[in-house]
Amino acid sequence: MKTTGGTDDQKRRAAEAAVEAVEDGMVVGLGTGSTTAFAIRAIGDLVADGVDVRGVPTSFASRELARECDIPLVDLDDVDGIDVAIDGADQVAGDALVKGGGAAHAREKVVDAFADQFLVVADPSKTADVLSHPVPVEVLPSARTTVAAAVSDLGGDPTLRRAERKDGPVVTDNGNLVLDCDFGEMADPEALAASLSALPGAVEHGIFAGLADVVYVGTDDGVDVTEL
């Protein structure tokens, strides 16, 4: 699993604070990543204590971890709604996020946007005044070059994400490729998000603008909570 600049204690504090919002009978969206992993483990502890929670995983990795933690799982098709989704971020600036460092952002966006409450868990290395983290864009394999050209036209610098332990590209859980697109500082993330969403062959991008309800940032001695 990808690691980031924050410490495990910071991530755990943020995750455990967010899990306090999980109540008996809830359907919970299970995000992806090293920070959310602490939340999934804490939800597993609730389940072990007899709390009735059903999880909707956002990736192969979150499904696997939730299974290890004996969290009952359901598909999105099987539920009328999601009460709370808990998910990490690669960068947070106000109510806008960049996600997809683990290439899970397409399914994450479906689950996080559908939830009544989307709780973001992060550490201080993720916070910024303005988003500048490269934006992952999941693309159909056949659209790699056309989307890359369109991203360049939008002022971005696209790089095909390569696997670390395989000679070739990262392939998402949906069988697609990822272009990491560096736009520098994004003055208007919502407008950029709309432009990326309009590109033929771009399945989903990692800008989550206006979706989060609460951001929990774990620090060395507590948690900073921002309600949006």
Ligand SMILES: O=C[C@H](O)[C@H](O)[C@H](O)COP(=O)(O)O
């Ligand atoms: O695709 C992965 C997700 O969007 C993650 O939630 C994001 O990359 C943050 O992961 P981490 O908590 O490991 O920094």
